[in-house]
Amino acid sequence: MxxxxxxxxxxxxxxxxxxxxxxxxxxxxxxxxxxxxxxxxxxxxxxxxxxxxxxxxxxxxxxxxxxxxxxxxxxxxxxxxxxxRAHNVTLTVGTEKARSIITTAPNVQKLLQEQNISPGEKDLVRPDPGTELLDGLKIQVIRVTEKEEKQQVSLPYTTREVPSGEMARGLTATLQRGQNGLVERTWRVIYHNGQEVERQLVNTRVLRQPKPAVVRVGTAQSISRGGRDIRFKYALEMVATAYSYTGYRTASGHSPRYGVVAVDPRVIPLGTRLYVEGYGFATALDKGGAIKGKRIDLFVESHRQASRWGVRRVKVYVL
CATH class of the missing domain: 3.10.20.30 (Beta-grasp domain)
Incomplete structure (x- = not known):
């Protein structure tokens, strides 16, 4: 038991x-x-x-x-x-030099908090703050600023033409001088790290309205001189001087004589027939180094006559 x-x-x-x-x-x-x-x-x-x-x-x-x-x-x-896990990332804030950081922060936002970096309301963070950190990731905080900029610019005036049969075709006369207007434009300028990236027009204000120019435009194509009607294509206002015998032929090879004039071929082609107020009929057969633009040099028989002519403004009719 x-x-x-x-x-x-x-x-x-x-x-x-x-x-x-x-x-x-x-x-x-x-x-x-x-x-x-x-x-x-x-x-x-x-x-x-x-x-x-x-x-x-x-x-x-x-x-x-x-x-x-x-x-x-x-x-x-x-x-x-x-x-x-610690990750080696690169961080750039504004215009600061990029720096390498070893961190155990899980994402971009936590890294910025860890580094005591507080992006402003308009600042940009790239990549997105919620992005998971990986080795080699490049993070950028872009400082965004905005400024308002005012700019005054000219507002071009227009020109109104008034035809006139009392004036030769090609000639004009200003009846009213034009004046440009003035416009104030307000821009919102956006900067990334101090560099302008965008410009937005937010307001336009007219400070002064433009004043149009009024110009009389000639339409007549004939004049009467000495009881004779002279038909022409158009007229030019030119500065006229005079010259006499030089001992040389003209640029076109002709001998100088009364009625031969020198011109700028870019304005009046050589060979063009003309009527010059105060001188008479002429032909453009010569040119000269000093005859540029709307200038004309008239042949006369003597140096005394050339001196008496002097420098005048004349109407030249292209026949």
Whole structure:
């Protein structure tokens, strides 16, 4: 009978030992959340510390990487273990020189907070603040400023022409001088890091209305001189001088004589027949180095006559 009791005691002791061992293993097993680079996963582990968990999961930390809690922290059921990998990024703020930063911040916004950088309301952050950090990422904070700029510009006047049959075709007379108006334009100018990138016209205000010019325009194509009607194509107002014999032929090869005049061929082609007020009929057969633009040089018989002619403004009719 005593032997049977001893056997029962031994069996009961074994069962208690197994129960204790099972309870111990169950106590050591725990489920924790492991977050690496922002990604969560549930892990069932028998590790007792954070360091053992990382070793168990094959996670090696580099010098600038961080883990929370610390490696010697004991694991408990439901604990969150966060591994933050360090990234080497480049940051440029405004016109400052680009700098290289090693950080465990998860995204661009956290990095800027870490660096005590607060973008203004209109500043631009590239890439977007929510962008996840990766090695080699280039981050730029663009300082945006706006200024209002006022600019006064001329408003051109128009010209109104009044035909006149009392004036030769080709001639004009100003009846009223024109005057430009004045406009004030207001621009919103946008700068990125001090450089203008956009200009928006926000307002236009007329300070002075333009005053139109009024010009009388000749339409007549005939004149009467000495009882003779002279038909012409158009007339020019020119500065006239006179010259006499020089001993040379004209530019067209003709001998100089009364009625031969020198002109600028760009204004009056050589060979053109003319009528010159105060001189008479003439032909453009010569040119000269000083005869440029609306100038004409008239041949006369003597130096005395040339001196008496002097310099005059005349009407020249192109026949």
């Amino acid at each position: 005593f032997k049977q009791l001893d056997g029962r005691k031994a069996l009961l002791g074994g069962l208690i030992l197994v129960a204790l061992l099972a309870t111990g293993f169950a106590w050591q097993r725990k489920t924790v959340t492991l977050k690496v680079d922002g990604r969560n996963r549930k892990v069932v582990t028998f590790a007792s510390t954070v360091g053992e968990l990382l070793q168990e999961q094959g996670i090696t930390l580099k010098p600038h990487d961080r883990v929370q809690p610390e490696r010697n922290q004991h694991l408990a059921e439901g604990l969150l273990v966060v591994v933050q």
